[in-house]
Amino acid sequence: MKYFCTNLRKILIVIIFATLFIGYSVHSADPFSMEIQTKKNVPTNKIWNIKFNLPLRENTINTDNIYVYDNNNNCKKHMELRYNKDKKLLQVIPVGDYQDNNYYNLYIKNGLQSINGTFLKEEKNMKFQTSNNGDKDDLEVIIPVDTEEELQQVLLNTIRNKENNIILDMRSFGKDHIKESFEKVKNKIIKENPELDYFNSIKIFYSYDEFMNVDLSKIHLYIDYFYFIDNNYLDYDVLHNVSCSLDKKVMLSGDIGKIKLQCLKENEYIKKISYSVDTKDLVDIDRDGNIKAIGNGKGIIKVQYEKGSKDTENYDTYESFFYIPIKVIPKDSKIIKNKKDLYDIVNEGFLEGKDEINIYIDNRFIGMDEINNTIDDIFKEDYTGYYSIGNVNYDYTKVKITYPYNISKKEYFNIKKLLQSKAEEIINTVIKDDMSDLEKEYAIHDYIVKNTEYDYDNFIKGTVPNECYYPYGVLIKGKGVCNGYALTMKMLLNQIGIECEKVEGTTDKGEHAWNIVKINNNYFWVDSTWDDTISNDNGKVSYKYFNTTDKEMGTDHFWNKSIYNLCDKEDFQFLRKYLNSNSEAIRKGEYLYYIDGNDKKLYIIKINGEDRKKINDEVMENSYIIGDWIYYNHPITLKKYKIKYDGSSKEAL
Secondary structure, three states, X not given: OOOOOOOOOOOOOXXXXXXXXXXXXXXXXXXXXXXXXXEEEEEOOOOEEEEOOOOEOHHHOOOOOEEEEEOOOOEEEOEEEEEOOOOOEEEEEEOOOOOOOXXXXXXXXXXXXXXXXXXXXXXXXXXXXXXXXXXXXXXXXXXXXXXXXXXXXHHXXXXXXXXXXXXXXXXXXXXXXXXXXXXXXXXXXXXXXXOOHHHHHOXXXXXXXXXXXXXXXXXXXXXXXXXXXOOOOOOEEOOOOEXXXXXXXXXXXXXXEEEEEEEOOOOEEEEEEEEEEOOOOOEEEOOOXXXXXXXXEEEEEEEEEEEEEOOOOOEEEEEEEEEEEEEOOOOOOOEEOOHHHHHHHHHHHHHOOOOEEEXXXXXXXXOHHHHHHHHHHHHHOOOOOOEOOXXXXXXXXXXXXXXXXXXXXXXXXXXXXXXXXXXXXXXXXHOOOOOOHHHHHHHHHHHHHHHOEEOHHHHHHOOOOHHHHOHHHHHHHOEEOHHHHHHHHHHHHHHOOOOEEEEEEEEOOEEEEEEEEEEOOEEEEXXXXXXXXXXXXXXXXXXXXXXXXXXXXXXXXXXXXXXXXXXXOOOOOHHHHOOOOOOEEEEEOOEEXXXXXXXXXXXXXXXXXXOOEEEEEEEOEEEEEEOOEEXXXXXXXXXXXXXXXXXXXXXXX
């Protein structure tokens, strides 16, 4: 695979495991240099953009693996880490500006892991010096584009010049149409310019929906160039605009296939084609390019042909080469041909505590993407935080999958058993058979909010333990962060038959996780993390972020709206309308008790918003519950009282 990373302004660093691009200059003229030299004159508000060619494992994207060290104060600088949807573009953002004229080190540790289980092979460290007079982003050249035709011309010129970083002013397009326009223009360029065959695999990273608070006048565009080579296209004859391929990615012994010769320009023709193979016991080939797999292994097929144009009688002779892999499957071995069977056998190995499994696949139906996606789906169902699927050794039809555990296998399965036991205990305690799905949702939400402490101290320090990102930390340790809250909601609701998924997005505080849940055939947003307030300790629960709409949640939460279902039902707006400013209430079964934010009197309302009524005319504040009593202060006399839920038996304290 070839990468073309030339840039008029910058030379970028390439790092093994994932092609890692960091937005700074180096002194070497070699674009593939492994040396990272000190960067000076860095602006004090610098945001480092790091790009990987493989998606990252979410739970390894943390400040243990990526951080900035303050050399002056001998401590970690507090940073935010944001990543885009496909987890290939990472931003390292300072919380508060860097100190002027200070030295810092950006560390990328080898605990960083790709989605397929590969760890960063080599730790990286970049030293930089800050300056208030450092180069600011607004000094970079910004290209205005007002139409798709202009965008096409700019992109085409950029690609032909092998540039990989440009900034566009796209205010004329509007945020909702930028992605559509990019895709449309990209496909048009591919169709109209076949000589740019490597453009088929160009990946474009633009910031319009990757990170929030986008400035349409400054859209950053990153482009990767490489020739795409796989089992179908081992060698591209780019110069002569002719490609050779086989109609099957991998042939099994006995298969019949046909070689294809593709002319990439309409006025060009080929003739006098001949085929040969270097390994005679691998395939049989006839003069028409039909082949039969007879052996086991890999071989090179040579295709000789003459190519010319309809405008001339002169034809030149060319040769193309490509590999053909043939695999013989052991007798009586089961060959996996669909994703369901793949999931079942990989998951079975996981549940049985195996260290590895070896399987055979028919990769005419299943490829690496399906394998990695299947493994990732299984990984997502592990809620301990102590397990990760490791390397996938893919040899055409034979696949070896290893199961590395972050702790001993015995300890892992004990923790998993403990977590499942705790989940069942909670469900048996708070869930009753006659409950509606709505009542069950309230019960699970309230349990998490009342019994979990947000691990704020470790969050501020950047030292959140891994368990806090998972239900194990929330349910067993009683501590978590947003990812742990959201996964716990998903796990418990899924176990009682309610559709619920974790949502990844951002807020003004950085990256965040919450939930989308399906109740009464409609979808709603739920953020149990932000409903966990200090006042939850008094028996009340906040419902400010319970079953909200897109409009309500969108005031301070941001997400990719193309991924998740529409949440437009306003069935639960009463929770924000009637309750106090924090939307706090005391739930008893299917009823909510709350102090009205206007008249300061006690009301009751059903959890679906029906049958709202006032309990009595007592004026209350600072209420809390103990047992069957509501305790409160009178806002004028400042005296303390207690009262039954039905408004009776008022007693002074």
